Amino acid sequence: MTADVLTGVELMVAGRDQVAAEVVAIRLCRADGGDLPEWAPGAHIDLELGVGLARQYSLCGDPAERSVLRIAVQREPNGRGGSRLAHERLTVGSTVRVSGPRNTFPLVAARRYLFIAGGIGITPVVPMVAAADAAGADWRLVYGGRSRATMAFATALREKYGDRVSLHPQDETGLxxxxxxxxxPGTGLVYCCGPEPLITAVEEHCRGWPPGCLHVERFTARGDTGAPETTIEVELALSQRTVTVPPGTPILRAVEEAGVHVLSSCREGTCGTCETPVLAGVPEHRDSLLTAEERAVGDTMMICVSRARTPRLVLEL
Structure with missing residues (x-):
């Protein structure tokens, strides 16, 4: 049994391993052992950990291993509860509903790469370095964390790739x-995933570089709120209806209240599930996914957080 993408499919926890302090790697499979969807480095899946509680986790296994999807979950004591539930409930033999995979952080073919990972941001990078190595690319991984004990997969990466992997525990080497x-510029393509301060700093250092050199993935929302909000009109071209979106109301919520179903997950502009084509009008992008070039084109937007710079938008919904 195969599928192009999972949509709320129940998978079983086939195994779990402690890979760092407060980090567990979890392997998911079908109960019948059938094949799972194909995926490429940078992809993630959504886990339904409770009613209205969905969380995104990057795939960190081998794309060629079609019977298993592997993720790694770091327990966040100050988080919103998703990681705690994953640690407590996803025991061997338990089941969880899964959607995806989806990829908003794809690995672009190149001759040279610099991978920068911070903390649990190593998860999407693990299959990326494997793909870069298999392709014969010139690559380097710089991996930082609070301490060696907290750095998932650090020992395995170092043993497999040697000096191409540079480990930087903060308590030993600083930032x-x-x-x-x-x-x-000149390091080839730069891929960065990790906590917001790291990503923001990398973006600042790469400001002015040629477009397309830097690729980042955020696990939390960027945090910029944009201009003061005003009431906007949003025409739903496919549904042939128009909704009024007042200040403080997400476009996604207004669309749902109008009876139009839209796939969504994070509702904070980090997962890409609600990405919607824009047919007319100028979006005000507030997501943490689109590149500067994609924002400038303005033909798509994340309606869970973004709004409009024009009084009216026309969306392909």
Whole structure:
């Protein structure tokens, strides 16, 4: 049994391993052992951990292993509860509803890569370095964390790839030397995933680089709120109806209240599930996914958080 994508499919926890302090790697499979959807490095899946509680986790296994999807979950004591539920409920033999995979962080073919990972941001990078290595690319991974004990997969990566992997526990070496790593363009493509301060700093160091050099993935919302909100009109071209969206109301919620179903998950602009084509009008992007180039084109938007710079938008819904 195969599928192009899972939509709320119940998978079974086939195994779990402690891979760092407060980090468990979880392997998911079909109860019948059938094949799971194909995926590529950078992809993630959505787990339904409770009523109205969905969380996204990057796939960190081998794309060629079609019977298993592997994720790694870090327990966040100050989080919103998703990681705690994953640690407590996803025991071997238990089941969880899964959707995806989806990929908003794809690995672009290149001859040279610099991978920068911070903490649990290593998860999408693990299959990326494997793919880059298999393709014969020139690559380097710089991996930082609070301490060695907290850095998932660090030992395995170092043993497999040697000096191409540089480990930087903060309690031993301090913060990453981003100025030295990113002093000038020429490192090839840069891929970065980790906590917001790291991503923001990398973006600042790469400001002015040629378009397309830097690729980032955020696990939490960027946090910029944009201009003061005004009431906007949103025409739903396919549904042939128009909704009024007042200040403080997400477009997604207004559309749902009008009776139009839209796939969504994170509702904070980080997962890409609600990405919607824009047919007319100018979006005000507030997501944490689209690149500067994609924002400038303005032909798509994440309606869970983004609004409009024009009084009216026409969406393909």
């Amino acid at each position: 990453l030397d981003l100025a030295g790593l990113l002093g000038r």
